[in-house]
Amino acid sequence: MSAEQASTLWCELAWLGGERAEAGVLIELDGERIASVATEVTSPPRQATTLAGLTIPGFANAHSHAFQRALRGRTQAGRGDFWTWRDRMYEVAEGIDPDVCFALARATFAEMALAGITAVGEFHYLHHGPGGFRYDDPNAFGKAVIEAAREAGVRITLLDSCYLEGGIDTEVHGAQLRFSDGSYEAWAERVDRLEEDPVARVGAAIHSVRAVDPEAAAQVAAFAAERSWPLHAHLSEQPAENEECVAAYGKTPTALLEEVGALSERFTAVHATHLAEADLRLLGSGGCGVCLCPTTERDLADGIGSARRLVEAGATLSLGSDSNALIDMIEEARAVELDERLESGVRGHHSAADLLRAATASGSVAIGWPEAGHIAPQALADLATFGLDGVRLAGTAADHAIESVVFAAAAADVRDVIVGGRFIVRDGAHLRLDVAAELNDAIAALPS
Amino acid sequence: MSAEQASTLWCELAWLGGERAEAGVLIELDGERIASVATEVTSPPRQATTLAGLTIPGFANAHSHAFQRALRGRTQAGRGDFWTWRDRMYEVAEGIDPDVCFALARATFAEMALAGITAVGEFHYLHHGPGGFRYDDPNAFGKAVIEAAREAGVRITLLDSCYLEGGIDTEVHGAQLRFSDGSYEAWAERVDRLEEDPVARVGAAIHSVRAVDPEAAAQVAAFAAERSWPLHAHLSEQPAENEECVAAYGKTPTALLEEVGALSERFTAVHATHLAEADLRLLGSGGCGVCLCPTTERDLADGIGSARRLVEAGATLSLGSDSNALIDMIEEARAVELDERLESGVRGHHSAADLLRAATASGSVAIGWPEAGHIAPQALADLATFGLDGVRLAGTAADHAIESVVFAAAAADVRDVIVGGRFIVRDGAHLRLDVAAELNDAIAALPS
Numbered sequence: 001m002s003a004e005q006a007s008t009l010w011c012e013l014a015w016l017g018g019e020r021a022e023a024g025v026l027i028e029l030d031g032e033r034i035a036s037v038a039t040e041v042t043s044p045p046r047q048a049t050t051l052a053g054l055t056i057p058g059f060a061n062a063h064s065h066a067f068q069r070a071l072r073g074r075t076q077a078g079r080g081d082f083w084t085w086r087d088r089m090y091e092v093a094e095g096i097d098p099d100v101c102f103a104l105a106r107a108t109f110a111e112m113a114l115a116g117i118t119a120v121g122e123f124h125y126l127h128h129g130p131g132g133f134r135y136d137d138p139n140a141f142g143k144a145v146i147e148a149a150r151e152a153g154v155r156i157t158l159l160d161s162c163y164l165e166g167g168i169d170t171e172v173h174g175a176q177l178r179f180s181d182g183s184y185e186a187w188a189e190r191v192d193r194l195e196e197d198p199v200a201r202v203g204a205a206i207h208s209v210r211a212v213d214p215e216a217a218a219q220v221a222a223f224a225a226e227r228s229w230p231l232h233a234h235l236s237e238q239p240a241e242n243e244e245c246v247a248a249y250g251k252t253p254t255a256l257l258e259e260v261g262a263l264s265e266r267f268t269a270v271h272a273t274h275l276a277e278a279d280l281r282l283l284g285s286g287g288c289g290v291c292l293c294p295t296t297e298r299d300l301a302d303g304i305g306s307a308r309r310l311v312e313a314g315a316t317l318s319l320g321s322d323s324n325a326l327i328d329m330i331e332e333a334r335a336v337e338l339d340e341r342l343e344s345g346v347r348g349h350h351s352a353a354d355l356l357r358a359a360t361a362s363g364s365v366a367i368g369w370p371e372a373g374h375i376a377p378q379a380l381a382d383l384a385t386f387g388l389d390g391v392r393l394a395g396t397a398a399d400h401a402i403e404s405v406v407f408a409a410a411a412a413d414v415r416d417v418i419v420g421g422r423f424i425v426r427d428g429a430h431l432r433l434d435v436a437a438e439l440n441d442a443i444a445a446l447p448s
Numbered sequence: 449m450s451a452e453q454a455s456t457l458w459c460e461l462a463w464l465g466g467e468r469a470e471a472g473v474l475i476e477l478d479g480e481r482i483a484s485v486a487t488e489v490t491s492p493p494r495q496a497t498t499l500a501g502l503t504i505p506g507f508a509n510a511h512s513h514a515f516q517r518a519l520r521g522r523t524q525a526g527r528g529d530f531w532t533w534r535d536r537m538y539e540v541a542e543g544i545d546p547d548v549c550f551a552l553a554r555a556t557f558a559e560m561a562l563a564g565i566t567a568v569g570e571f572h573y574l575h576h577g578p579g580g581f582r583y584d585d586p587n588a589f590g591k592a593v594i595e596a597a598r599e600a601g602v603r604i605t606l607l608d609s610c611y612l613e614g615g616i617d618t619e620v621h622g623a624q625l626r627f628s629d630g631s632y633e634a635w636a637e638r639v640d641r642l643e644e645d646p647v648a649r650v651g652a653a654i655h656s657v658r659a660v661d662p663e664a665a666a667q668v669a670a671f672a673a674e675r676s677w678p679l680h681a682h683l684s685e686q687p688a689e690n691e692e693c694v695a696a697y698g699k700t701p702t703a704l705l706e707e708v709g710a711l712s713e714r715f716t717a718v719h720a721t722h723l724a725e726a727d728l729r730l731l732g733s734g735g736c737g738v739c740l741c742p743t744t745e746r747d748l749a750d751g752i753g754s755a756r757r758l759v760e761a762g763a764t765l766s767l768g769s770d771s772n773a774l775i776d777m778i779e780e781a782r783a784v785e786l787d788e789r790l791e792s793g794v795r796g797h798h799s800a801a802d803l804l805r806a807a808t809a810s811g812s813v814a815i816g817w818p819e820a821g822h823i824a825p826q827a828l829a830d831l832a833t834f835g836l837d838g839v840r841l842a843g844t845a846a847d848h849a850i851e852s853v854v855f856a857a858a859a860a861d862v863r864d865v866i867v868g869g870r871f872i873v874r875d876g877a878h879l880r881l882d883v884a885a886e887l888n889d890a891i892a893a894l895p896s
Contacts, residue, residue, distance in 0.1 A: 081795055344749065403525055
């Protein structure tokens, strides 16, 4: 058994899915799974490894573009909006090859591991070489991303994104040439060659109604349905998308995706910031997921979505770090509640437990790992522990530990992270990688 | 010379107030002041102490209620609004005596020091014993707070708050009895006994138009003017305050404070969230300060103020941690910009340099330490250094270092803090106090 492998864990406090953390939780592992969970175990048995602080299921980061980590801090000078930001992002995308992508993604996924993320849904649209040049292996990028996650120690779902148009009825150009397979058929043929394994799964994505016409969107949706894959799409992040969609098709992006058969319990709408009443009802009655990415939505001036009303309509929330301008799932979680407070003038739209569910169990379902995101027998032993001994969380009492963590913790408070029963982070350090050095090197290697 | 005392500092990068950080900055100290600043010093001289990362002036936290640190994480269950939160805050205030206050404030100010805060404006309204009982020393609380800051190593301005009414034309009751001196005259007599020293200054505060009638507000304003003290007031944090003020006096809180002579360049309006057009013009034309407290405003569902328009009108922004639900001035700084992005749909309302100025030089002026907040000859040698070697800031390049820090750093990235030429934080640790342990002990000592 390696030093990384755990067999019996004793948690000072653990969140088992309820409204309160439990004190003294003993977790027996059976390989990568949880075998049993006992509560009220007041002191650690001799053979147990102690997890001091609050242990929760590892976070599922349901929406990431790993390479955008290189933009952190680099897009903040001057003015602009989502669309000028997108131009800067395209410049970075233009300068990346699969090797650079691998190094940058590995470092970024390792930063996620340090933040308690044990599974990531990588919404992947950078498929081809400069000008659309096909690599010998047309999945060179996708495989690099999967391998990066493996080496960083986190599970991944590669949400392979179909991207065919540069806008509604507009040809792809510039960096977009690297995103496009040219046709649904070429996309499907390529994606069909991707292979799953114990830590990597595959899902499908319709980039957006801007980048995929309705006919192709219907085909991608059918392709995902045949395989019971998760299906994701960027949806109504900006008002301009809605306006263009209504002008071209006479319906909102949500209505269009409903019409092409995309909406289902396997579907996750990413952002869903600017929704009409009918859109809310469609996403809710379809039992869809909605992945909010609040720190990115703040950064890109997207606006505040209708998280509470989506939940009331029947949708299930998950959370994503998206552009990776920050990687801190707790900041994402509390931002859902806090931004809604700013807009409404009242508190308490989402409880701390609800926000943790979005960041763990619901996110795991959204990216096709339903057996993760719970501390329960049979679940994957994917765990994150927040130390309560730092200054941000000092004074936390057991009966409000989840509120303290959700509303006051930072990624830097994550002490231990376990994926499939193996430690990947211990005492705040990644066990395999010098993450900051790798980030520095990977970003320095990009064309400036 | 103690181990804490610095004489020559070499900064890998330092922000000297412009739009870019400078590389290789040599700072010579003369006791508690900066003697000289040289740039383009490519390597550290032998006698210099190296500050690796980005060095900025220490933060001025222009609005704090230290004892509210005890509420962190404890008010997040259930629903409610600003007013129900206030009831919980009153419960904590009811249970505090000067000794408890000292311990809690010392630990909280030490947490501020770890976050790079070198001066705090403590908006202080807890003056008396249970039921309004007068201690032998009527400034027992104020002196405890000043002493707490001294031991924590940070400068303080005790903004002693006049609080006479429980609401417009409403007598004080419950916890408010501890806040009230009974009359302006009694407040003034008590405050006149407070003494300043090299690390502690005194200012005045009108708690709010809810708690101070216009006649007393005019007297407090005149008292502060005679002494050239800073004058602060909570202003229009909630719509209900505006409505009650207009109903009682036929004018907004801002107009009322203007009428009583409170507005001036020494005046700081705290929050200023819900302003009429005329209010914006009054604050701007008066050259007033406005202290935004965005993490508290998010927490308490206050709403998003008009920061950009206040600046355009002529007001000067500063920042405060207020309720201390978080202590992270960088989170406060970026929240000003990010919340305004959410509301407007565009980016770039406040540059990173503007936000840093609010958090440093402007905050220093607001709390009456105009000689702090600059890295320049004659300025107080109050400095904070962000390490760029953690995962959040890895990949930062010199030419966008201030954007990276403002938009991606956390308090945990603060490595070194110097106040008056002496290190109080080194390598992320407070040199005098075990801060987390003190926070735990102080909060555990409160009545539950």
